[in-house]
Amino acid sequence: MGNRCHGDSDDTSSRRAVLSSVGALSSVSLLGTTSGTVTGWMDDDGDGIPTRKKQSTSFQRHLESIYGPEQVDPLETGRRDLLIDVRYVGSTELFSTTKRLVIDRFRDHGIHAQWLEYPHRYDLEAVDDRYGCSVEDLLLGRRSFYSDEIESDIKDTALQLVVIPGTTIDPDRRKRIYSRWLETLGAGIDGYVNGFSAGNRAVVAERHDRFEEARLVLHELSHLALPHDSDPENTGVMGSGDEIDLLEHEWAHLRANLANVRDTTGYDFVLRPCLWREHLLE
Numbered sequence: 001m002g003n004r005c006h007g008d009s010d011d012t013s014s015r016r017a018v019l020s021s022v023g024a025l026s027s028v029s030l031l032g033t034t035s036g037t038v039t040g041w042m043d044d045d046g047d048g049i050p051t052r053k054k055q056s057t058s059f060q061r062h063l064e065s066i067y068g069p070e071q072v073d074p075l076e077t078g079r080r081d082l083l084i085d086v087r088y089v090g091s092t093e094l095f096s097t098t099k100r101l102v103i104d105r106f107r108d109h110g111i112h113a114q115w116l117e118y119p120h121r122y123d124l125e126a127v128d129d130r131y132g133c134s135v136e137d138l139l140l141g142r143r144s145f146y147s148d149e150i151e152s153d154i155k156d157t158a159l160q161l162v163v164i165p166g167t168t169i170d171p172d173r174r175k176r177i178y179s180r181w182l183e184t185l186g187a188g189i190d191g192y193v194n195g196f197s198a199g200n201r202a203v204v205a206e207r208h209d210r211f212e213e214a215r216l217v218l219h220e221l222s223h224l225a226l227p228h229d230s231d232p233e234n235t236g237v238m239g240s241g242d243e244i245d246l247l248e249h250e251w252a253h254l255r256a257n258l259a260n261v262r263d264t265t266g267y268d269f270v271l272r273p274c275l276w277r278e279h280l281l282e
Contacts, residue, residue: 047080048261049157067116082113083158090124092163092206098214109251139198146201166205197223200261214244225257
């Protein structure tokens with residue numbers, strides 16, 4: 001059940017069609033469509049959380065046992081839910097204004113998001129020693145932090161957000177979010193990244209500035225369904241970022257693609273050109 005590095009303190013169905021078409025890749029799950037019957041389970045809301053789990057008191061109790069009952073609202077059939085599983089590494093923290101803004105933005109646009117902070121903090125040195133210090137080490141691969149530390153049923157029902165020390169918080173820890181991809185290909189900011197998304201999981205680096213932090217967090221969470229937008233008229237977080245919000249059509253696309261949380265393969269990254277083009281090829 002993960003928890004190996006704790007400190008002492010406590011696109012739509014088309015994307016899934018592509019996944020199905022490359023079933024020869026042994027590590028790719030064949031996920032079917034985003035709603036209705038999907039490999040034996042029903043998702044009436046299209047949000048990736050099976051209907052049977054929404055109706056299950058045992059699953060509700062399971063969520064409460066992980067995050068604490070004070071954090072968990074009952075799931076509802078017929079409502080688009082989004083569970084945001086937040087994990088802190090080292091002494092990192094996010095502003096309360098960031099948490100509230102993210103939840104308010106989602107709920108104002110028809111997505112009942114829940115901000116679920118994992119109650120155990122991960123020791124920074126232990127994470128470094130066990131998993132290394134790159135984005136890949138955190139999010140991708142069979143021996144990654146994501147693979148080892150996230151409970152299997154949570155991987156399949158929630159969007160993971162890993163919060164790590166950033167260059168503006170701890171300059172001596174710059175290598176913590178260092179990526180071999182970025183170093184080799186000369187991308188990023190001096191080879192370091194502030195945030196990165198790979199399908200149903202993302203990493204963000206802690207920020208000093210409240211605006212920058214909220215924009216970064218909403219941006220990476222929105223990558224669950226949205227690519228980058230190069231239109232200078234888009235002032236939301238997927239565009240120029242002047243406003244901590246999405247455009248209406250972006251919200252509509254995000255609402256329609258919440259079931260992307262079902263992807264536990266990491267191949268979402270491969271199938272989103274904006275992610276590998278911007279971070280790997282430029």
